[in-house]
Amino acid sequence: MSNISNDIQSVENLKPIMFVGTASDVGKSIITTGFCRIFKQDGYLPAPFKAQNMSLNSFVTPDGLEIGRAQAVQAEAAGVECHTDMNPVLLKPTTDKSSQVVLLGKAVGNMSAKDYFKPAGREQLFSEVKNAFHRLAGKYNPVVMEGAGSISELNLKSRDITNMRMAKEAGAATYLVTDIERGGIFASLYGTIALLDDEERQLIKGIIINKFRGDISLFDEGKKKIEELCGVPVIGILPYFKDIIIEEEDSVALKQKMTSPVNGKVNIAVILLNRLSNFTDFNRLENDSRVNLFYSNNADEISKADIIILPGTKNTIEDTIAIRNSGVAEAIQNAHRLGKTIIGICGGYQMLGQSIADPYHIESTISKTAGLGLLPVNTILQAEKTTRQSSFKFQHLEDECIGYEIHMGETVAAEASPLNFLSDGQTDGYLLNERCWGTYMHGILDNEIVINYLLTPYTNIQQEIINYTEFKDQQYDKLAALFREHIDMNYVYQSLKY
Structure with missing residues (x-):
């Protein structure tokens, strides 16, 4: 595919662009990320936008408010600070039937799906979403929008605040993304477009096929048939890649990371909790050549690890009970007695303590449970959520x-032994010894000094110092280069002209 022509001017005002999908997890988030970087490289000032995101991976904006982690990553690729307007509605599942609703960065309570989809409430949410979009559109050029799931869920379309209703509101040039690795793309593409109404169909400017393996030229006939069926061009066929490291949005990706211990590496087990949150805390460790990091809820595998990490969770009490019933808690306690390293982050920190109480039923109907008893701390979950960036x-x-930090608990120790000393004079976490500690600080393992502290007891091999910010920046550039090679960017820019 051709690169953008040199005569495109960065001062040109562009329409919003939107990436929607035939299904969930087809690649909308990473494509949005890549386009944010392309527009930045071409002299524009882009910003990401996803009206509603359902995810347990979240981030804190500079002003201490909460958004989906994917939009923070996309903002980073765009070279702008993240803001709640980029993800005005965030749903964080607490059970199979309910989620915490975060509106414009603040938790407003837990709701069942039935209550959340009531028509009156949806219209109020859509009003908030529209206002957030228009605030962004007044500051950035272009707004790079992302849909959610499939755009042709007929039972949900009348209550849509995220997909084609938002595309119409924005007047966005909209591109349909599908994942060829799943198979059945002819039916999914044709069916998706056929189920749109005429006004929605006119917004679809092209199709992007994601995760193609092999020789792309062999799909020329398939490309022509799709264009004939759907009435819009296939503007890009993106190859499957593993050599570009971009944070994943969905926990679907964890299925590929449920490996096992290996010889010759520092084996790190992250406990696979039912409501695991912010698994992006471990991306930096995954890319350390000294480490084999795997996710597991198998007690035997966990017992073979050198380091065990209890990650964050959106339901601390019920996940604590679950790992106790499965034998995982006992495996962690045995590993601690054997002198292995055990650390907890956020909800995992709470689980390592003596008790977790939820008197106001913030996360669970269960009022209190015992923790694993490794740290002399007790936690009480609070109605007010703590969200802040820290040095x-x-x-x-x-x-x-x-x-x-993103947590709803207050953890207290009988005798202070802080792990971290914040620049504002406050402290965080509890240090039992060099092989057992807990913290509320997400992103702590992105810091080189902490990584080396964690790994030093297990290896004499010194990892070359990695500036993780620079590393991520390089990955965004690699992603943009791949997209420029395989997507018709001239066509895209033409579709964004007013």
């Missing part, structure tokens, strides 16, 4: 570290 010193070590 801190890890155990008084010299380097400045950064991280962010």
